[in-house]
């Protein structure tokens with residue numbers, strides 16, 4: 539559990555943010571300049587709030603009222619910056635041993651660092667350097683990790699390479715992770731809790747599935763980025779058609795290619811713009827997935843678009859359509875409609891473990 543409340547004037551900028559988050563990955567999401575790094579720095583002890591309280595799993599790191607302000611090194615937070623910041627004149631092995639932790643072998647195995655140990659940072663790709671930086675943060679035996687846009691310097695293939703390692707970190711190393719990001723797809727892959735920041739304040743906090751599927755949060759996430767998060771179960775892989783069949787609570791979804799392991803859960807992001815609504819059960823369509831859904835909310839944006847919240851069994855979906863379509867369909871809460879999801883629309887980077 540992370541508890542954060544921090545106020546600080548930084549020139550013209552006022553940080554005045556508070557949130558609480560349970561175990562798991564807490565994503566600090568917002569536009570550039572929203573104050574994400576400043577808030578993360580307050581947690582790490584790199585920025586001292588004028589007032590506030592910061593506690594991790596019950597340990598108070600900062601409390602202005604009680605004059606508690608643990609120095610950085612006593613906070614035991616592993617911080618991974620945007621640029622990996624490795625020591626250039628040390629091999630990977632020596633970069634890692636800097637923190638001096640005992641179960642180094644486990645960290646090396648988990649992050650796939652074995653083949654890199656004798657290399658110098660100049661001979662690493664961006665993705666490899668990020669993995670080493672993560673490994674180094676873990677070796678310091680932290681009680682929490684802060685990852686500040688660890689993927690922002692990487693191109694799409696390198697991001698795709700490192701995301702599974704971050705998922706593994708989330709699922710096996712039971713440390714609270716504060717993950718700073720302005721990418722909705724990264725947040726959807728990794729976050730347990732989503733904290734949306736704007737102009738130094740927290741606008742919204744909640745479980746990632748709930749916030750991401752909320753039509754009212756669409757303007758905060760950005761209309762292009764909006765989409766719901768669903769956890770499906772992998773049913774089978776059809777080698778002949780190269781499709782993976784997933785079971786959702788409201789039906790089945792076919793994904794192109796092979797994804798996940800049969801019988802195991804798989805987390806997916808379905809972008810709002812890839813969901814089409816129909817009043818009748820569609821037939822003769824090339825899209826392979828159609829689900830019976832109930833409209834839960836219709837939220838008009840400032841532009842021509844409307845965000846529609848949908849209950850699909852116990853899952854939530856989000857659709858974005860034009861105001862004109864929503865009006866002509868007469869969409870209203872409680873209405874039963876059909877959602878059509880184009881299988882190829884679910885991008886591989888939006889499919890996680």
Ligand SMILES: Nc1ncnc2c1ncn2[C@@H]1O[C@H](COP(=O)(O)OP(=O)(O)OP(=O)(O)O)[C@@H](O)[C@H]1O
Nearest residue numbers: 548549550551568569570571572573574575576577
């Ligand atoms: N020491 C400082 N003095 C004055 N202004 C500052 C200081 N530190 C940060 N700021 C300002 O505070 C605002 C928030 O910065 P911050 O880096 O926390 O945002 P961010 O959401 O992490 O942005 P990005 O995604 O670009 O890293 C910015 O406008 C920044 O210029």
